[in-house]
Amino acid sequence: MKLGWRIAALHNGLRDATAYPIEFIIEFLSAAIAPAAIQWVLWYAMFKIGGAQTIAGMDYHSMIHYTLVSILFTQIRGGDHDFELAEMIRSGQLSNYLLRPVGVVEFVYLRGLGPKLFISSFCILLGIVIGFVSGMSPLRILGSMLLALIGNSIHYQISASLSAVSFLWEEAYSVLMVKNMLVSLLSGELIPLNLFPASYQWIWKSTPFYLYVFGPAQYALGHWSDAQFFQQVLIGGFWLLIGWGLIRISWGLGIRRYLSLGG
Amino acid sequence: MRSLRYFLDIYRVQIKNNWVREAVYRSNFLTSVTVDMIWMVVEMSLFTIIYANVPTLAGWTRPQVYFFLGIFFTSDALFTTFFQRNFWTFSDLVNKGDLDILLTKPVHPLFLALTRWMNITSCFNIILGISIAIHFAPTAGFEGGIRWFLAFFWLGIGLISALLIRFAFSIWVFWTERSWAISKLYYQFFSFASKPDVIYPPWIRYLILTIIPFAFIGSIPARALLYGLKLWEYRLIAIVLFSFLLLNTFLWKKALNRYQSASS
Numbered sequence: 001m002k003l004g005w006r007i008a009a010l011h012n013g014l015r016d017a018t019a020y021p022i023e024f025i026i027e028f029l030s031a032a033i034a035p036a037a038i039q040w041v042l043w044y045a046m047f048k049i050g051g052a053q054t055i056a057g058m059d060y061h062s063m064i065h066y067t068l069v070s071i072l073f074t075q076i077r078g079g080d081h082d083f084e085l086a087e088m089i090r091s092g093q094l095s096n097y098l099l100r101p102v103g104v105v106e107f108v109y110l111r112g113l114g115p116k117l118f119i120s121s122f123c124i125l126l127g128i129v130i131g132f133v134s135g136m137s138p139l140r141i142l143g144s145m146l147l148a149l150i151g152n153s154i155h156y157q158i159s160a161s162l163s164a165v166s167f168l169w170e171e172a173y174s175v176l177m178v179k180n181m182l183v184s185l186l187s188g189e190l191i192p193l194n195l196f197p198a199s200y201q202w203i204w205k206s207t208p209f210y211l212y213v214f215g216p217a218q219y220a221l222g223h224w225s226d227a228q229f230f231q232q233v234l235i236g237g238f239w240l241l242i243g244w245g246l247i248r249i250s251w252g253l254g255i256r257r258y259l260s261l262g263g
Numbered sequence: 264m265r266s267l268r269y270f271l272d273i274y275r276v277q278i279k280n281n282w283v284r285e286a287v288y289r290s291n292f293l294t295s296v297t298v299d300m301i302w303m304v305v306e307m308s309l310f311t312i313i314y315a316n317v318p319t320l321a322g323w324t325r326p327q328v329y330f331f332l333g334i335f336f337t338s339d340a341l342f343t344t345f346f347q348r349n350f351w352t353f354s355d356l357v358n359k360g361d362l363d364i365l366l367t368k369p370v371h372p373l374f375l376a377l378t379r380w381m382n383i384t385s386c387f388n389i390i391l392g393i394s395i396a397i398h399f400a401p402t403a404g405f406e407g408g409i410r411w412f413l414a415f416f417w418l419g420i421g422l423i424s425a426l427l428i429r430f431a432f433s434i435w436v437f438w439t440e441r442s443w444a445i446s447k448l449y450y451q452f453f454s455f456a457s458k459p460d461v462i463y464p465p466w467i468r469y470l471i472l473t474i475i476p477f478a479f480i481g482s483i484p485a486r487a488l489l490y491g492l493k494l495w496e497y498r499l500i501a502i503v504l505f506s507f508l509l510l511n512t513f514l515w516k517k518a519l520n521r522y523q524s525a526s527s
Contacts, residue, residue, distance in 0.1 A: 031451065044462070045320050171293075191312060
């Protein structure tokens with residue numbers, strides 16, 4: 001297993017993302033603040049205006065706490081590298097990568113992971129600072145970040161498999177957009193998933209998306225025990241295996257149809 | 264009058280050209296409709312989950328919020344149909360020097376820059392949005408009847424607001440060269456438009472009614488139709504939109520002075 005090109009890809013991705021530092025900071029802040037502000041607004045409307053005391057076992061302060069902690073993990077999930085893969089297939093640029101002695105899916109992932117690792121380091125520090133005030137254990141924050149990074153890998157694997165639709169259909173970006181919309185609701189980025197009515201809880205439990213934001217936030221906040229955390233890491237590992245299989249199948253089938261002619 | 268007719272003639276040609284292009288890329292229709300339908304479902308699901316936990320949200324019942332969403336979806340679909348694609352290519356106008364060609368035409372370059380591309384397939388989403396509003400109107404307490412004509416006026420206000428705000432976010436490409444982050448910032452703020460303004464804390468509500476008036480896209484139109492507005496709110500809308508028009512005109516002139524025609 002050659003590490004050289006992998007480290008270079010990570011480094012290259014980080015440099016690419018931070019080439020325009022002001023853009024990078026604006027993107028980071030806007031992606032963090034807007035979803036949190038929307039959450040806070042909802043809690044404000046439900047508790048302060050509506051006068052509710054507890055909702056799904058959480059009071060106003062628990063909701064705010066969840067919102068603050070979820071910001072740390074919303075920055076880790078996702079990225080646009082799945083769209084990059086789909087565009088490479090559609091436009092025929094994939095050919096350039098097929099000539100190189102690296103796996104294209106892994107290469108694109110590592111390039112996208114570079115800035116995420118940088119952001120996750122920053123979020124860990126931020127989490128530790130928040131933890132000092134709110135009493136969250138630094139170890140739990142580290143564990144949560146690990147879960148969020150597992151979520152990031154699963155997310156990319158699913159996205160890379162979906163981007164293989166580009167081998168068949170040039171409008172594959174729409175599949176990725178639909179996936180992103182579902183993820184935003186089912187990851188816990190918009191609302192804590194325990195707000196789902198009991199009869200609909202199975203929806204988020206049957207996808208791995210809750211491992212992106214809701215799961216890490218639950219562990220960081222102390223709502224999950226260490227045993228539950230390790231159970232979720234195992235579940236994450238299981239989803240990683242499924243994701244790996246999905247990539248092998250979808251790209252194996254797709255590459256046979258690839259004509260390298262562009263879209 | 265002659266000038267207006269001239270612009271209308273050009274606009275008619277733009278629609279024809281876009282229609283021909285859409286006819287070529289027919290699969291785009293299915294794609295666009297599917298993506299927007301899922302987006303609508305996700306937005307409605309969010310409120311469905313919230314209303315599973317509380318009976319009202321800042322005094323708004325579930326059908327009232329769905330009615331608001333119908334108006335918001337329609338307003339957004341109008342913007343998507345007629346303007347959105349032009350903003351996606353707006354940075355190319357500056358960075359690749361494509362604006363050169365528009366500046367040489369005997370029409371206002373901004374008119375061409377903002378109307379060249381349309382997304383005709385999004386017309387279907389206009390129908391979807393209106394259908395949602397019509398479906399929930401009776402239970403939301405909307406009187407209906409002749410008041411539906413008011414909906415056209417308020418949708419027009421929503422469209423103009425979206426256009427002015429989006430332009431105010433895009434024009435900075437003349438200075439920053441890369442507009443990707445600012446465009447993303449627009450879409451992050453845009454999520455404020457997808458909730459009724461009454462649920463916001465006072466200072467955020469103040470912001471979305473003045474400095475970044477995203478509430479004008481869907482929330483104010485829906486509230487005006489459901490409850491009517493106070494006199495000061497009508498004045499506020501007029502002042503804010505007029506101020507944005509002045510600001511955008513000022514920035515456009517400054518931007519043209521700065522433009523260096525990258526392609527030449």
